[in-house]
Amino acid sequence: MSEELTFLGKIWYSIFRPKEFFGYIIGEDNVYSSMLFFILLSLIILPLHFIVTGFIGNDFSSSVFIELLFNLTIGAVFTLLLLPFYHLFVYIFGGRNGIKRSVQTFLYGATPTIAVSWIPIVPILVSFYSVYVIITGLKKLQAMSTMRALLAYLIPFLILAALVVLSITIVYIST
Numbered sequence: 001m002s003e004e005l006t007f008l009g010k011i012w013y014s015i016f017r018p019k020e021f022f023g024y025i026i027g028e029d030n031v032y033s034s035m036l037f038f039i040l041l042s043l044i045i046l047p048l049h050f051i052v053t054g055f056i057g058n059d060f061s062s063s064v065f066i067e068l069l070f071n072l073t074i075g076a077v078f079t080l081l082l083l084p085f086y087h088l089f090v091y092i093f094g095g096r097n098g099i100k101r102s103v104q105t106f107l108y109g110a111t112p113t114i115a116v117s118w119i120p121i122v123p124i125l126v127s128f129y130s131v132y133v134i135i136t137g138l139k140k141l142q143a144m145s146t147m148r149a150l151l152a153y154l155i156p157f158l159i160l161a162a163l164v165v166l167s168i169t170i171v172y173i174s175t
Helices: 007-016 018-025 032-057 062-092 099-109 111-115 122-141 146-174
Strands: none
Touching (some): 018 122, 032 099, 062 099, 099 122, 122 146
16 A cells, blocks of 8 residues: 555554555554554544443433543553553564554554444454454564464463453452
8 A cells, every 4th residue: 555544544444454454554654643543543432432321321411421431541541551561472472573563553453343342242252353453463563473473462461361360359359
């Protein structure tokens, strides 16, 4: 792709043509574009969350919107804080093209899940496709094999899942 992708073009290509998309992203020099894309996509989806939550709970109050905005903010901050942790494993498994490429991969790779996150239950299923998009991105942007890219994604995920289970267990035991 020689031309620059629009915002909607990035959504389309990252979801439906991830190999071509990450070929384009190689030419994207700054990491801030992916951060801005991630935040804008999340903010654009926010009103849809509000509408669905309002219908489900029969509550369209401003407190529901503020709670959704708060949850979005916490989720975005948490995601951005986890990126160096994920990059550590990308590096361990052979990704040597820098943290910028890892950040781009993980933020753009979340696009399919974010795009459908307002529909109940669907994001759980689509998150598996997002893993495919992330693996595709790691292969292209970090020049990793499929197995190394998969391990670079799965091992930190399993560590984080184990920490969550451990935390819940400790809280349950202590009460």
